[in-house]
Amino acid sequence: MAESVEELKKQIKIYIWVFVALGVLTGITVWVAYIDIPHPWNLVVGLSVAVIKASLVALFFMHLLHERRLIYRVLAFTFFFFLAMMFLCILSFHSHITIG
Amino acid sequence: MEIPYTVVARRDTGLWNAKIGIWLFLASEVMLFGGLFSSYVFLRMGHESHGIQWPHQALDIMPGFINTLVLIGSSVTVIMAWASLKMRKYGAYKVYMTITLACAAAFMGIKAFEYNKKFSHQAVLLNNGKIIYGHVHGEGHAGDHSQAGGHAAPAAATTPAAPADHAAPAATDSHAMPAAPAQHAHEGDHAAPATQGGTVVIDAEAHGHDPAGQVVVNKDDIRHIGPLVPRFNNYFGIYFTLTGLHALHVLGGAVVLGYFLFFGGSMYRKNPEHLANRVEVGGLFWHFVDLVWIFLFPLLYLM
Numbered sequence: 469m470a471e472s473v474e475e476l477k478k479q480i481k482i483y484i485w486v487f488v489a490l491g492v493l494t495g496i497t498v499w500v501a502y503i504d505i506p507h508p509w510n511l512v513v514g515l516s517v518a519v520i521k522a523s524l525v526a527l528f529f530m531h532l533l534h535e536r537r538l539i540y541r542v543l544a545f546t547f548f549f550f551l552a553m554m555f556l557c558i559l560s561f562h563s564h565i566t567i568g
Numbered sequence: 569m570e571i572p573y574t575v576v577a578r579r580d581t582g583l584w585n586a587k588i589g590i591w592l593f594l595a596s597e598v599m600l601f602g603g604l605f606s607s608y609v610f611l612r613m614g615h616e617s618h619g620i621q622w623p624h625q626a627l628d629i630m631p632g633f634i635n636t637l638v639l640i641g642s643s644v645t646v647i648m649a650w651a652s653l654k655m656r657k658y659g660a661y662k663v664y665m666t667i668t669l670a671c672a673a674a675f676m677g678i679k680a681f682e683y684n685k686k687f688s689h690q691a692v693l694l695n696n697g698k699i700i701y702g703h704v705h706g707e708g709h710a711g712d713h714s715q716a717g718g719h720a721a722p723a724a725a726t727t728p729a730a731p732a733d734h735a736a737p738a739a740t741d742s743h744a745m746p747a748a749p750a751q752h753a754h755e756g757d758h759a760a761p762a763t764q765g766g767t768v769v770i771d772a773e774a775h776g777h778d779p780a781g782q783v784v785v786n787k788d789d790i791r792h793i794g795p796l797v798p799r800f801n802n803y804f805g806i807y808f809t810l811t812g813l814h815a816l817h818v819l820g821g822a823v824v825l826g827y828f829l830f831f832g833g834s835m836y837r838k839n840p841e842h843l844a845n846r847v848e849v850g851g852l853f854w855h856f857v858d859l860v861w862i863f864l865f866p867l868l869y870l871m
Contacts, residue, residue, distance in 0.1 A: 473655050476651050476654055476655055479651065480648065480651055483644060483647055483648070483651075484644070487640065487641070487644045490640045491637065491640065494633070494636050494637060494640070497865070497866055497870065498629060498633055498870065500870075501629070501866070501869075501870035501871070510871065511871055514866040514867075514870060514871055515866070515867075517866070518862055518863050518865075518866050518867075521862045522859050522862050522863065525640075525643065525855055525858060525859050525862065526855075526859065529643055529644075529647055529851075529855045529858075530852055530855045530856075536581060536582040536583050536587075537582075538581045538582075538583060538588065539583070539587070539588070539591050542588075542591055542592060542595055543591070543595065545595070546595040546598050546599070549599060549602075550598055550599070550602045553599075553602050553603060553605075553606045554602075554605070554606060554609060556606065557606060557609045557610050557613055560610070561613055561617060
């Protein structure tokens with residue numbers, strides 16, 4: 469990763485802007501919590517904002533935007549298994565197996 | 569012997585060793601926290617599908633909000649530290665790394681303050697999941713409104729616990745949830761019917777929509793009385809587990825970054841690019857810790 473000083477200075481500008489964006493999004497997260505949005509849309513909005521913030525951190529702070537293919541492949545597996553874990557819950561609640 | 573590819577990237581992958589290593593490690597960490605997030609979803613869906621209240625806004629938002637900004641700020645300073653190293657500005661690197669560690673310390677301090685506040689807070693958990701924050705004042709009698717019992721508060725706190733413990737095994741079958749208990753918990757309830765266990769008076773604090781004042785509750789409706797610790801209810805169990813594990817990660821990350829700050833001098837003199845790579849890898853872990861908190865904050869504090 470041979471980066472020149474000019475490239476780094478440009479990246480630093482991006483980091484500062486991402487920081488400002490994250491601050492604004494955090495404020496929005498808190499503000500949205502005080503508005504009475506009907507369930508389950510309050511969860512949808514809150515989690516969407518969280519996903520946007522997480523994407524900013526991952527793409528810019530963690531340099532994922534310009535990473536190598538091998539890293540993307542590793543993370544594709546991770547993403548798939550993480551989604552599977554979340555959807556297990558939904559599967560269990562729609563199961564027809566009951567006790568007794 | 570010199571380990572190859574610590575600085576120079578491999579031709580086939582285009583990556584140096586630690587880059588692949590840290591991303592594989594972070595992938596495993598995603599599964600670790602993902603498992604706990606999945607538990608949160610299970611617990612919350614389970615409660616709500618059985619009509620048991622999931623606590624809303626049980627935590628002070630301000631410390632959580634400040635902690636979020638502190639961690640995001642520390643993410644920026646750690647990446648500035650890396651950029652300084654890449655530009656061979658060692659003094660700036662030390663300043664940014666120090667600020668990062670200061671943010672980590674601030675986060676832990678605020679967390680400790682929050683935990684302490686919860687541990688020293690008494691509350692009453694009802695069978696329908698509702699929490700009444702405050703101390704048990706004393707025993708009431710069936711049909712009474714807000715009568716202060718003759719017992720001292722600590723003694724009264726233990727006597728209701730005995731019938732509640734007997735009631736708890738029966739109450740764990742959450743399908744048999746009577747709708748009536750929700751009414752008894754409201755202040756000013758006049759027609760509290762005589763139940764077998766008697767009633768309990770609670771000095772309730774103002775919380776959310778509930779005003780402060782004395783609340784009369786049937787002993788049969790009480791699931792648990794005690795401080796807000798992990799065993800209080802499922803919400804606090806998952807809250808302390810998630811934030812506790814996260815805090816341990818903050819501590820571990822701070823130790824690694826501290827090592828790079830305090831022992832970085834000799835590494836910098838020997839091979840500055842190698843130190844830059846190490847700081848980048850440590851920074852990646854730090855960003856992950858920030859990322860987890862970005863999800864924890866809305867899930868636990870705001871929803």
